[in-house]
Structure formats: structure tokens, C-alpha cells
Amino acid sequence: GTVLTREELERVAALCQKHDLFLIADEVYKEFTYDGRVHTSALELPGMESRVIVVDSVSKRFSACGARVGALITKNPQVMAACLKLGQARLCPPTLEQLGAVAAYQLGEEYFAAVREEYQRRRDVLYDKLTAAPGIVLRKPRGAFYMIVKMQGIDDADELAAWFLRDFSYQGETVMVAPASGFYATPGAGKDEVRIAYVLEVPKLERAAEVFLAGLEQYRSLAPAATRQMR
Missing domain, CATH: 3.40.640.10 (Type I PLP-dependent aspartate aminotransferase-like (Major domain))
Incomplete structure (x- = not known):
């Protein structure tokens, strides 16, 4: 961003x-x-x-x-x-x-102005939702429609992303996130980060943030056992 x-x-x-x-x-x-x-x-x-x-x-x-x-x-x-x-x-x-x-x-520009306004609204909603939770560090994107989210207490975002898809459900739903390490050239960078694309409509984005934060809280409480099981 x-x-x-x-x-x-x-x-x-x-x-x-x-x-x-x-x-x-x-x-x-x-x-x-x-x-x-x-x-x-x-x-x-x-x-x-x-x-x-x-x-x-x-x-x-x-x-x-x-x-x-x-x-x-x-x-x-x-x-x-x-x-x-x-x-x-x-x-x-x-x-x-x-x-x-x-x-x-x-x-023309009229099309892009409307799309830009919608993406900015989605960015603001997601940013406010995530930064209100403890242990989340991120910078508000200045462009595009991606957000890099640093999660305190998470050692391996790849394992977290797999756990979300395989082992987690919150009221019958889960989320998919992209581990951020693949977006860095420096070895080891981004291991505690995920990339989220705010391409959903605002109500779905709010729900996705709720599910993500619930999963993150649960994973932190289970992290040692969860990572051992996955390895």
C-alpha cells in the first residue's frame, strides 16, 4: 500500500x-x-x-x-x-x-473515482476493526487494496494460515489469509505477518475481520500445541 x-x-x-x-x-x-x-x-x-x-x-x-x-x-x-x-x-x-x-x-475518471471511494471505505473499516484488537500492528495503506498485518505472539504465519483453513471454525465460518513472507526478499522477514485483500463488500469485510480476530485469539492460546500438531 x-x-x-x-x-x-x-x-x-x-x-x-x-x-x-x-x-x-x-x-x-x-x-x-x-x-x-x-x-x-x-x-x-x-x-x-x-x-x-x-x-x-x-x-x-x-x-x-x-x-x-x-x-x-x-x-x-x-x-x-x-x-x-x-x-x-x-x-x-x-x-x-x-x-x-x-x-x-x-x-473515464468517473469510474475510477467511484471505485477509489469504495476501496478507501473498505480500507478504513478493516483498519479500524483490526487496530482495535490487542497485539495487531499495521500501517494504513496509502494505495492499492492490500493490508500487511503484523501479529504479536505469532511465530509462523504459514502455520496460522493453514490452521485457519484446516482446524478453525467460528460460527461455521473461517477465513483465508496469505502469509506475508512470500512478499519479502529478505529471508525470515514477514514470518509474523499476513496479507489481507480488502476486496469484499463492507458487511462481509466486517464479518471476516470478526472471524479472523476470533481465530487469532484462539490460536494464540493454543499456539504451542497447534504448531506441534501441524509439524
Whole structure:
């Protein structure tokens, strides 16, 4: 959920120029920034015209999972030539997804404003629910629709996620979370964290938070026995 400022991007650009590197920018959530924050594209950075490659995705930006349609944007002619060769060697996405993508790209700011408002509402609801519970540490996301949740007293989020699906039920329901360690390059980082996507409607999100916190409380009380059983 981090949104880099222009100054931060310029520092990254300086490192790229110093060490002769490309800057590959994943900007698939560029419309979804909150609290008045403004997205700055890497394509706007002066002196980086030949170094920037921006990745875009229809499935992410328009919640069209499975569409398998996106874009690679660059001003570097060598990169464009290489991508053209790759595109000619690969099968294309189905026609239906291509037609849908064309229509989606024609949607204006009115569409994104409504979606952004809804995601911000979901973010706020989930953030308030989780931070009201003890032993939860998280930063309010500035963009996208994911939240990294640090859980005090949890040693292995992979085991917790498996326990939720296999052994836990709260009033007949459980939740699925993604262990956060897979989103870090540093070994051992994120072992006590999970990633939650706030893509459900607000009532379902509130219920999911209730189930998650009930499970977390129970798991903490059973943690030594639960982890031994799973191992």
C-alpha cells in the first residue's frame, strides 16, 4: 500500500542512472491512491526515458481476474523491438478478453473515482476493526487494496494460515489469509505477518475481520500445541 512521492522516485532514478539500471515500475494500481495522495508515474522522470519500463494490467486495474491482458510501456526502442518479437512468438489472449479490455480502457475518471471511494471505505473499516484488537500492528495503506498485518505472539504465519483453513471454525465460518513472507526478499522477514485483500463488500469485510480476530485469539492460546500438531 505504499505510494512513493516524486522525490522518492527521483532518488530511485538517480541510483538507476548511477549504476546503469532499468527501472521497472508496476503501476497497475495507480488510480487507487487514498487521502488525497497523487500518483507519479516513472515515465514522468526526466532523463529516464530509455530506462523506464512500466507494467500495467487489466485484470488488476479493472478487477477482471483471468483476463490476461496488460501492457508494457516504454520509450526505449530496443525494448519495444524485443517485446514485439516476443508478442509475435506467443499466442494471444482470447478475443472476448481483448474486446473487454478495449471497452475498459475507455472508462473515464468517473469510474475510477467511484471505485477509489469504495476501496478507501473498505480500507478504513478493516483498519479500524483490526487496530482495535490487542497485539495487531499495521500501517494504513496509502494505495492499492492490500493490508500487511503484523501479529504479536505469532511465530509462523504459514502455520496460522493453514490452521485457519484446516482446524478453525467460528460460527461455521473461517477465513483465508496469505502469509506475508512470500512478499519479502529478505529471508525470515514477514514470518509474523499476513496479507489481507480488502476486496469484499463492507458487511462481509466486517464479518471476516470478526472471524479472523476470533481465530487469532484462539490460536494464540493454543499456539504451542497447534504448531506441534501441524509439524
